[in-house]
Amino acid sequence: MTDGTLSEVPCTVLGAGGFIGSHLCQALVAAGANVRGFGRRPVFPDSMPRINFTYGEFNDRTALARAVDGAEVVFHLLGGTTPEVSNNDPAADVQSSTLASIHLFELCRSSGVRKLVFASSGGTVYGIPSVVPITEDARTDPISAYGINKLSVEKFAQLYDHLGGAKAVSLRIANPFGPFQSPSRRQGLIPAATMALLADAPFEVWGDGSVVRDYVYVTDVAEALMSAATYDGQFGIFNIGSGVGRSIVDVVSTLGELLGRKPKLRFKASRRADVPKNILDIQRASDALAWSPRTEWVDGLKQSLEWVQAFELRQR
Amino acid sequence: MTDGTLSEVPCTVLGAGGFIGSHLCQALVAAGANVRGFGRRPVFPDSMPRINFTYGEFNDRTALARAVDGAEVVFHLLGGTTPEVSNNDPAADVQSSTLASIHLFELCRSSGVRKLVFASSGGTVYGIPSVVPITEDARTDPISAYGINKLSVEKFAQLYDHLGGAKAVSLRIANPFGPFQSPSRRQGLIPAATMALLADAPFEVWGDGSVVRDYVYVTDVAEALMSAATYDGQFGIFNIGSGVGRSIVDVVSTLGELLGRKPKLRFKASRRADVPKNILDIQRASDALAWSPRTEWVDGLKQSLEWVQAFELRQR
Numbered sequence: 230m231t232d233g234t235l236s237e238v239p240c241t242v243l244g245a246g247g248f249i250g251s252h253l254c255q256a257l258v259a260a261g262a263n264v265r266g267f268g269r270r271p272v273f274p275d276s277m278p279r280i281n282f283t284y285g286e287f288n289d290r291t292a293l294a295r296a297v298d299g300a301e302v303v304f305h306l307l308g309g310t311t312p313e314v315s316n317n318d319p320a321a322d323v324q325s326s327t328l329a330s331i332h333l334f335e336l337c338r339s340s341g342v343r344k345l346v347f348a349s350s351g352g353t354v355y356g357i358p359s360v361v362p363i364t365e366d367a368r369t370d371p372i373s374a375y376g377i378n379k380l381s382v383e384k385f386a387q388l389y390d391h392l393g394g395a396k397a398v399s400l401r402i403a404n405p406f407g408p409f410q411s412p413s414r415r416q417g418l419i420p421a422a423t424m425a426l427l428a429d430a431p432f433e434v435w436g437d438g439s440v441v442r443d444y445v446y447v448t449d450v451a452e453a454l455m456s457a458a459t460y461d462g463q464f465g466i467f468n469i470g471s472g473v474g475r476s477i478v479d480v481v482s483t484l485g486e487l488l489g490r491k492p493k494l495r496f497k498a499s500r501r502a503d504v505p506k507n508i509l510d511i512q513r514a515s516d517a518l519a520w521s522p523r524t525e526w527v528d529g530l531k532q533s534l535e536w537v538q539a540f541e542l543r544q545r
Numbered sequence: 546m547t548d549g550t551l552s553e554v555p556c557t558v559l560g561a562g563g564f565i566g567s568h569l570c571q572a573l574v575a576a577g578a579n580v581r582g583f584g585r586r587p588v589f590p591d592s593m594p595r596i597n598f599t600y601g602e603f604n605d606r607t608a609l610a611r612a613v614d615g616a617e618v619v620f621h622l623l624g625g626t627t628p629e630v631s632n633n634d635p636a637a638d639v640q641s642s643t644l645a646s647i648h649l650f651e652l653c654r655s656s657g658v659r660k661l662v663f664a665s666s667g668g669t670v671y672g673i674p675s676v677v678p679i680t681e682d683a684r685t686d687p688i689s690a691y692g693i694n695k696l697s698v699e700k701f702a703q704l705y706d707h708l709g710g711a712k713a714v715s716l717r718i719a720n721p722f723g724p725f726q727s728p729s730r731r732q733g734l735i736p737a738a739t740m741a742l743l744a745d746a747p748f749e750v751w752g753d754g755s756v757v758r759d760y761v762y763v764t765d766v767a768e769a770l771m772s773a774a775t776y777d778g779q780f781g782i783f784n785i786g787s788g789v790g791r792s793i794v795d796v797v798s799t800l801g802e803l804l805g806r807k808p809k810l811r812f813k814a815s816r817r818a819d820v821p822k823n824i825l826d827i828q829r830a831s832d833a834l835a836w837s838p839r840t841e842w843v844d845g846l847k848q849s850l851e852w853v854q855a856f857e858l859r860q861r
Contacts, residue, residue, distance in 0.1 A: 319647050320647045
């Protein structure tokens with residue numbers, strides 16, 4: 230870690246089997262890190278490189294302790310539900326996100342983990358922004374329990390850092406997209422809309438389609454997480470996004486053009502947990518992490534489309 | 546509530562038996578409100594006016610539901626431990642502060658409470674400030690679990706407001722002082738230092754005595770809580786303090802002068818949960834709540850001293 234690379238460094242990825250986690254594992258293996266994974270079984274086994282993987286839930290303390298033991302760097306990609314679901318039972322989200330993370334931070338402290346990188350949520354911690362793009366110093370008024378808990382986890386990570394635990398960096402990640410983002414589970418707009426277009430089916434969106442999000446390609450997110458792992462400067466929080474806002478209608482139109490199909494959007498009532506607009510200012514990450522998104526929007530979309538098409542063929 | 550007063554308004558004070566709570570109950574009764582109290586038995590029974598008081602712990606859901614039922618305004622003065630203690634077991638502080646408050650907010654929503662006023666902590670939610678006095682929009686980087694949880698409770702109060710629950714206002718209260726602040730329990734610097742001076746005993750302080758705090762007289766805090774209860778504007782957060790910073794050494798010197806005694810300070814290692822300086826900017830409360838502290842510093846100190854002297858006499 231002293232030379233700024235992760236070669237030979239023992240790294241544990243919590244949530245390794247998930248969408249961002251699997252890409253991070255790929256990138257870490259490629260960088261020569263000594264990678265272990267923890268979490269649920271990968272949804273797409275072909276997304277995972279061969280690594281030492283411990284299956285377990287976040288609240289399985291024995292399995293978690295085993296996964297963290299000996300790691301120098303821990304990537305924390307676990308916890309919480311979705312913004313909308315979290316508002317149905319905020320207390321349950323506190324349990325699965327904040328409380329489970331505090332237990333993790335205790336483990337990291339007792340086992341001498343040097344660096345903790347937390348995947349926070351750039352789309353929810355700020356709430357409804359007064360200006361866009363949003364800087365890291367903007368007000369944080371989440372409109373979901375999910376967002377409040379991501380904020381709390383950031384702050385507890387900093388607290389354990391202050392109290393002598395692992396040095397903590399949190400990345401407020403915008404809307405990631407790319408291969409291995411599950412269409413069937415509606416993790417994100419792009420795979421779900423692609424599936425609907427391929428099936429020539431109507432596609433339901435909440436609200437009037439004007440909701441603006443900042444989409445960032447998943448391999449760029451993996452690079453940001455790795456940059457954070459070797460970062461040793463003053464900041465504990467970074468926005469990670471594209472810095473560009475796109476509406477739902479725009480995204481689905483572009484997908485339709487790429488596939489040569491006409492979208493059939495169906496509009497539903499908007500959701501209480503959805504902010505109307507979210508675009509992140511990524512200057513700090515550019516300056517301090519020397520990170521910028523490298524994947525062009527349409528190139529990323531094409532990669533995502535191709536994966537969904539292959540997935541859809543296998544499903545038949 | 547429509548005429549901006551609390552006359553005849555059903556109000557419930559959670560934590561009524563505590564230091565701020567007892568003063569708030571006095572002020573509410575004087576304003577003609579219909580006051581009910583909930584919490585532990587008053588430490589000083591003579592501090593409490595005659596009100597309907599339900600004894601219970603914050604986690605006693607049946608008792609809490611009974612106390613909230615029928616209230617239009619709920620004052621939430623419960624939860625958490627102390628900054629230093631909270632860092633020994635952050636998860637326990639999440640339970641007793643954030644999770645217990647979420648349960649309260651659910652109760653408030655189901656019983657149709659119109660206004661929730663939360664007593665947050667101006668001394669801990671900001672952490673180590675980059676500039677003083679601190680405005681409400683400053684960064685919030687607490688260095689204690691206590692501070693993180695106070696922030697979370699503020700944000701969950703706003704979330705339930707957003708989701709159709711009670712309209713929420715949080716007051717970030719600086720260091721309150723005045724009669725009925727327990728000297729024996731070391732709730733605050735002033736009564737504890739007064740007891741030491743009266744006994745001509747050494748007085749231990751953490752650090753070198755340079756730690757600066759913003760001291761606000763408790764009846765002024767009670768007035769701020771009542772102003773917040775009838776406030777109907779855009780802000781959900783207000784700093785409540787004096788706007789003036791005083792070091793421990795300064796405060797104890799002034800107490801010594803008032804008592805005609807020479808302080809014997811003993812300095813100990815400073816605590817990890819203590820910020821070096823905390824002074825609140827109270828312009829927003831002045832502008833929007835038409836609230837300002839009315840009690841002069843030395844007048845407040847004298848009231849506090851007199852009460853401690855009477856308490857000390859009774860203890861003999």
